Amino acid sequence: MASKEWPNVTVLRRTPHLRHIMSILRSVDTEPPKFAATADLIARLVVAAALEHVEYEDLKVTTPTGTTYDGTRPAKQICGVSILRAGESMEHILREWMPSVVIGKVLIQRDEETALPKFVFDKLPSKICNCQVILLDPMLATGGSAMKAIEVLHSHGVPLANIVFCNIIASPEGIDTLTKRFPEVKVVTAEVDDHLNEKKYIIPGLGDYGDRYFGTI
Template structure:
C-alpha cells in the first residue's frame, strides 16, 4: 500500500508494508498542514515563527494521539437535566518526552490535558559506537498503569525511539499502551521500529522521502531541537 504525503517539497509516495499502515497514523495532508510545513522547513524562518508554527502542528499530533487511547463509557447530567452518554479515558495519561527535542511537545500536551503527568528520558548517540545510550530517566512509579505518549519530533533511524520504548517496557508499560508521537518520520525509522515492535502505534505529520548518507531526513527540517530552542544561532 502507498501513502501519499503531500509535503512542502511536493507529493511524495512512500511505500510501506501492510503492518506499518495499520499502525502509522498520518495526519490528513491538508493544504493548511502543507502551509505550516512550508514555514518550519524554511531555513530562513525566525525563532518565533518556527516555535509558533511547529506548535500548531504538534497540537494536531497530540489530539490525534489522544484519540487512539482507550476510553470507557460515563454518564453525565446536562444543565437541562438530561443524561449524556459520554466517554472518558480508561487509564490515566503520562507524557514522556525524549530530552531535549521532545520537550518542545510537552507544552501542547499540557495545554489539552492540564493534569497530565510527565516523565523524562535522555538518550544520546555514543560518539564512539554510534549507538543510542540511555543517560537518564525519571518516570512515575506507577507508569505501568498509564497510557503513555512517547514524544520525540524526529523519527529518523529509529535507534532513539527503540531505546526509549525499551525503557518504558522495562518499567512495565505494555506495548499496546504506548503511542509514539513524531513531527517527521523517515521510512527507515518506521521500518526499524516495527521490525521489533510491529504493533507500536506511531502518529506523525509527514513521512519523508528517505535518509541521506548522514542519516538526515530528506527533504527534512534540520536539527529540530536547535531550531526550536534557538541554539542554532551563530555566535
C-alpha cells in the same frame, strides 16, 4: 489516516493547509520564534491524533440544562513521556489537551558522529506500568532514540500495546525499523519524508529540530 504499508502507523491527512504549515516549519528562512510557534500548531494536531489511540470508557455528565451527555474519559491514567531534549517541546501541548496527564522524561542523545542513541537518565512515574503512555519526540530518523525509549518504558513494565509514539517528521527507514522491532507500538506522525542522508538526517526534513525550537543554532 492509517498507513497501508504500516498498519499501526497513522499519518495526518496531507492537505494543502497542512503542507503550507509544514512549509513554514521546514523553510531554512524560518527563525526560531516563528519555528517554535509553527511547531506548536503541528504538535497540537499530532497529539490530538495520538489521543485517539488510547482507551476511553463511557462517562455520563449532567449539563446545566439538567440533562445528561454521553461522554467519555480515559480508561487508564495517561502518561506523557518526552525524549529530551526535542520531545519536551510537545509536553505543554499534551497538557493542554489532557490536563490530567502525568509526565515522565527520558534523556537520550544521538551521537553526532555515529547517530547511535545514548541513554543518559529517566525520571518516570512509579506506577507507569499501569498507564497508557504517549511517547513524545518530533523527529524519527534512524529510529534509534525512539526504540531505546520504548525499551526503557518496557523495562518499567509498560505493555508495548499501551505505547503511542507521537511524532512530527519520520523517515521511512525509521518507521520500518521501529515497526518491525515493536509491531504492537502505535505511531502517529504528521509527515513521512523521503530518506535519510549519509549523516542520518531526514531529507528533506528541517535540520535539527531541537536547535531550531530552542534557538540554540
